[in-house]
Amino acid sequence: MRYYILDYGKDLIEYAHGISERIRKDGHHLIEYFTDADGLMCLEELTEDEFLDHFKKIKDAFTDTTT
Numbered sequence: 001m002r003y004y005i006l007d008y009g010k011d012l013i014e015y016a017h018g019i020s021e022r023i024r025k026d027g028h029h030l031i032e033y034f035t036d037a038d039g040l041m042c043l044e045e046l047t048e049d050e051f052l053d054h055f056k057k058i059k060d061a062f063t064d065t066t067t
Contacts, residue, residue, distance in 0.1 A: 002028040003051035009040035016041060 004023055008016035016032070023030050031054060046054070 003030075003046040003048055004028060005031045005033070005042075005044050005046055005051075005054070007033040007035065007040065007042045009035055009037040011038050012041045019043065 002023075006016060006020060006023075013034070016034075020030055020032060029051060031051070
């Protein structure tokens with residue numbers, strides 16, 4: 001099993017959905033980010049620890065009351 005993060009812009013939605021579908025079909029895990037940046041597509045393979053840490057950082061950002 002592999003772990004990925006996919007970041008893509010508004011003009012590459014169809015391509016990104018194809019990549020996303022294939023990654024999930026192959027049984028891998030994926031984090032997706034959609035941005036309004038034209039021409040942007042970035043696919044990065046993560047370790048399992050990086051993948052899990054990503055969610056911890058997001059949870060911490062939403063629960064941080066110091067800002």
